Amino acid sequence: MSNNTDRRSFLGFSFAAVAAVGAVPALIGMKKAWDPLPSVLAGGFTEVDLTTLKPGKPATVQWRGKPVFVLKKTAQMEKSDRDVIVGSDRFTVAIGLCTHLGCIPAWKKDVWKCACHGGEFNASGKQTFGPPPRPLDLPEFGLKGNILVLGETGPQYTKLMTVKA
Amino acid sequence: MAKITKANSVGEWFDQRLNTTTFNKVMMTEYWIPKDINFLWAMGVVLAVTFKILVISGIFLLMYYKPDVNLAFDSVNYTIMQEVAYGWLFRHMHGVAASVIFLIIYIHMFTGIYYGSYKKGREMIWISGMLLFMTFSAEGFSGYMLPWGQMSYWAAMVITNLFGGIPVIGDALVVWIRGDFNVADATLTRFFMLHVFLLPLAIMGLIGLHFYTLRIPHVNTQTSEELDFDAEAEKYLSGDKKSAKVIPFWPVFLSKDFAVLSVFLIFYFYLVFFHFNFAMDPVNFDPADNMVTPAHIYPEWYFLWSYEVLRGFFFDIAGIKAFDLGLMAFGVANGIFLVLPFIDRDPDILPAYKRPRFHVWFWLLLIDLIVLTVYGKLPPEGMNSWVGFVAAVGFLLLFIALPFVTKADAKARGAV
Numbered sequence: 270m271s272n273n274t275d276r277r278s279f280l281g282f283s284f285a286a287v288a289a290v291g292a293v294p295a296l297i298g299m300k301k302a303w304d305p306l307p308s309v310l311a312g313g314f315t316e317v318d319l320t321t322l323k324p325g326k327p328a329t330v331q332w333r334g335k336p337v338f339v340l341k342k343t344a345q346m347e348k349s350d351r352d353v354i355v356g357s358d359r360f361t362v363a364i365g366l367c368t369h370l371g372c373i374p375a376w377k378k379d380v381w382k383c384a385c386h387g388g389e390f391n392a393s394g395k396q397t398f399g400p401p402p403r404p405l406d407l408p409e410f411g412l413k414g415n416i417l418v419l420g421e422t423g424p425q426y427t428k429l430m431t432v433k434a
Numbered sequence: 435m436a437k438i439t440k441a442n443s444v445g446e447w448f449d450q451r452l453n454t455t456t457f458n459k460v461m462m463t464e465y466w467i468p469k470d471i472n473f474l475w476a477m478g479v480v481l482a483v484t485f486k487i488l489v490i491s492g493i494f495l496l497m498y499y500k501p502d503v504n505l506a507f508d509s510v511n512y513t514i515m516q517e518v519a520y521g522w523l524f525r526h527m528h529g530v531a532a533s534v535i536f537l538i539i540y541i542h543m544f545t546g547i548y549y550g551s552y553k554k555g556r557e558m559i560w561i562s563g564m565l566l567f568m569t570f571s572a573e574g575f576s577g578y579m580l581p582w583g584q585m586s587y588w589a590a591m592v593i594t595n596l597f598g599g600i601p602v603i604g605d606a607l608v609v610w611i612r613g614d615f616n617v618a619d620a621t622l623t624r625f626f627m628l629h630v631f632l633l634p635l636a637i638m639g640l641i642g643l644h645f646y647t648l649r650i651p652h653v654n655t656q657t658s659e660e661l662d663f664d665a666e667a668e669k670y671l672s673g674d675k676k677s678a679k680v681i682p683f684w685p686v687f688l689s690k691d692f693a694v695l696s697v698f699l700i701f702y703f704y705l706v707f708f709h710f711n712f713a714m715d716p717v718n719f720d721p722a723d724n725m726v727t728p729a730h731i732y733p734e735w736y737f738l739w740s741y742e743v744l745r746g747f748f749f750d751i752a753g754i755k756a757f758d759l760g761l762m763a764f765g766v767a768n769g770i771f772l773v774l775p776f777i778d779r780d781p782d783i784l785p786a787y788k789r790p791r792f793h794v795w796f797w798l799l800l801i802d803l804i805v806l807t808v809y810g811k812l813p814p815e816g817m818n819s820w821v822g823f824v825a826a827v828g829f830l831l832l833f834i835a836l837p838f839v840t841k842a843d844a845k846a847r848g849a850v
Contacts, residue, residue, distance in 0.1 A: 303610055303611070305613050305615070306613070306620065309614050309618070309620070329725065331724075334615060334618060335615065335724070352445075369757055370591070370595040371591045372591070372592065372727040375729075383727075384729050385727065387745075387819060392562075397751040399756065400756040400757045401756075402758065413534050
């Protein structure tokens with residue numbers, strides 16, 4: 270009897286071991302099948318000519334499927350440690366998706382207002398009202414003279430990220 | 435091996451091999467339903483039929499729908515709506531049924547809450563039902579994405595972003611669920627798979643489980659009388675149908691259900707033919723555009739209450755971010771009904787009108803859910819935000835109060 274039980278448990282445990290060894294790679298495979306495809310990961314770079322921007326009028330450009338706000342600040346707008354400085358001009362560069370749930374806030378006079386849940390961001394991209402938990406995210410960028418290159422990681426981007434952290 | 439003799443009829447031939455006579459008895463003619471019920475007990479069958487309508491209309495849509503960001507919108511709004519014979523009908527049937535099924539689910543749920551049909555042996559009925567509600571919600575959300583209009587896109591954006599609130603892995607999880615940095619082709623194709631295969635499969639399995647959970651504890655009655663089903667069944671079978679307190683599922687109970695079903699179907703097809711617009715948001719007839727959020731976005735009516743709980747918390751409290759508060763409240767709102775049998779501390783099953791404090795609680799909950807639903811559709815500005823906040827807090831407070839309310843009722847009755 271006990272001999273039999275031991276044999277059955279041995280068979281049971283061996284099956285459990287085989288099943289576990291099989292399950293782990295199966296789950297990893299299924300997880301990876303849902304990861305972004307290489308073509309998506311290789312998403313391109315977007316260049317923005319900063320000289321074409323009018324102060325106080327933000328431009329929206331598309332980068333990796335997301336909108337990016339680029340605002341040339343007017344003299345009246347507050348300075349911020351998030352500003353991208355090119356020559357004597359200060360710019361706000363931010364991913365244009367509300368950090369709450371990802372709607373695109375619209376520029377209303379001097380703030381970005383989100384229609385979805387009422388969030389507001391000031392001209393520096395900082396949240397001033399509603400549920401957004403943090404300022405608008407910074408996209409990776411580099412500078413080539415007056416050209417802003419989204420997708421590169423330039424020295425100013427690295428600096429801003431360290432300021433943030 | 436069973437003894438097989440020459441069969442005298444097709445029925446007997448099957449009976450010898452599949453035991454169909456016994457099967458029929460167990461499932462239909464000797465499955466006992468109490469007599470003391472009303473039309474609200476017909477909602478289960480109404481739901482089963484509405485789900486069948488969704489499956490059948492879905493099959494016809496599936497034959498022309500194309501799950502691709504470049505083709506989806508036109509395959510729905512041009513091919514199905516204009517070219518396919520009766521394509522418009524199948525789409526409107528599918529859309530209206532998806533909306534109406536939630537109305538019936540809510541009636542079904544609140545019938546259960548009112549009559550206390552979720553406790554003392556009936557917990558699994560309630561839990562399997564709530565799991566069905568959750569899978570239906572996922573089914574509704576994934577289906578809403580398929581026409582790839584502006585509302586489809588931005589609903590997908592907002593809902594997938596919710597997962598970003600999960601600590602540590604949130605941001606990576608959002609990218610994984612979407613298969614892209616934003617909602618894109620990979621997102622559409624995988625949600626298409628979920629909508630037409632995995633979720634319906636789960637729903638069918640859960641429906642089977644839900645039916646099975648009724649077998650042992652039986653259906654509740656209007657007065658929660660505890661019946662000796664064997665004794666009552668014997669009475670019925672011996673011919674004393676009048677004094678027996680039970681009826682067979684088939685043909686007696688179902689014939690009543692079908693009467694209710696006829697009324698429902700007339701109402702449903704009235705909506706399909708003459709009033710389908712409520713289920714077809716005009717904003718969703720603009721193709722999805724990842725660079726423009728519609729001026730005002732909101733979910734379908736059946737998600738509004740939990741959506742309003744989510745956005746009701748619009749300012750930080752005690753150092754906790756408004757975003758996290760809203761998300762936690764939203765999580766509670768979606769999970770709390772699941773544990774209802776365990777936070778109701780009244781040991782007895784009774785209809786709400788025999789539990790005075792719970793009765794007040796029941797109607798307060800219903801009113802709160804209606805307020806949340808109404809304000810969930812309004813833009814989140816000024817006064818609206820505050821009404822939403824109060825109603826969202828009220829919702830949480832109601833569930834915190836429930837154990838005390840039910841305990842007090844039991845005490846007053848002398849049950850504990």
